[in-house]
Amino acid sequence: MHITKIIGWLRHSIVLALIACALLVGWLLLKPGREDLPWTPLSLTDPIGMATRGKIVDLTGERDQCLALLESSGLEFTPRDPFGKDQCRVDDAVRASAGQTLLPLAPASVSPSCPMAIGLLLWQAQVVEPQAQAILGSKVTNIETFGSYSCRRMYARDDGPWSEHATADALDVSGFALADGRRISVLKDWNGNADKARFLRAVRDGACDLFATTLSPDYNAAHADHLHLDLANRGTMSWRACR
Ligand SMILES: [Zn+2]
Structure with a gap:
């Protein structure tokens, strides 16, 4: 050579x-742990990682897989029969039982999609509850909501894209109730530097790691009284709206 x-x-x-x-x-x-690797299955006991949000979005349309994962969480819930039609068809809505602590949604009748319930379980366990303990020194007994399912387009317009609410892949959170009797309202407590405001911003920031869309009063006046969380599928795991 x-x-x-x-x-x-x-x-x-x-x-x-x-x-x-x-x-x-x-x-x-x-x-990287399992939570950072997009090709590994979602586990509810893993910490929230870089791939968690993409895995939750990917559960959309995977009813059986999602319900099995939800079963494994220990949450008491009832899968709802399919309802609605066309763009407003929902096959995977679930209703968490009232009075359990894993996902204390209020009103108890609110029925988000199974993938939303998975995201909310992780949010409650790894964001909301630890932040409530750290900042407010109490336990969250209710996540108060304006509801999940609503057959409408975005901003209730006559045309344009359909809202994630039309498939129950969204939830509007209006506030929180604590075990010590305090209430935290997105509308009343968002501004300023008080503990309640710090808590609200912390749970908004944490939601951004779990939901494709997280919109707060920082975004616009339409969100002055709630946090909008949804699972819009934008094609790639990294694309999110966090405002
Ligand atoms: Zn909304």
Whole structure:
């Protein structure tokens, strides 16, 4: 073999080895867990990671898989019979039983889609409850809502895209009730630096890691009295609206 060929081959090998080393070091530094790897199944006991939001969105349309995951959470709930038609057809709505702490939605009749319930379970367990303890020193007994299902287009317009509410893949959260009797209202407590305002902003920020869309009073006047959370599928796991 000619000497220049050997040198060329060596150079090539060294470059490849360096690239492999860099990838290995990057992997070891980042130490991605299951929650960061989009090809692993969603587990409700994992921390919230880079891939969690995409996995929740991917449960849309996977009724059986989603219900099985919801069963595994220990949540007491009832799957609802399919209802609505066309753009407002819902096959995977669930109603959490009243009085259980895993997902204390109010009113108890609110029936989000199963993937929304999964996102809300994670939000309650890993965001809402820890933030309530840390900032307010109490337990959240109710997540108060304006509802989930509503057969309408966005902003109730006559044309344009359908709202995620039309398939129950959305929830409007208006406030929280605490075990010590306090209430936190998005409308009344959003502004300022009081503990209630800090709590509301913390749970909004945490929702952004779980829902494709999180809109708060910071977004516009239409959201002055609630946090809008939804699972709009924007094609890639990383694209989200967080305002
Ligand atoms: Zn909404």
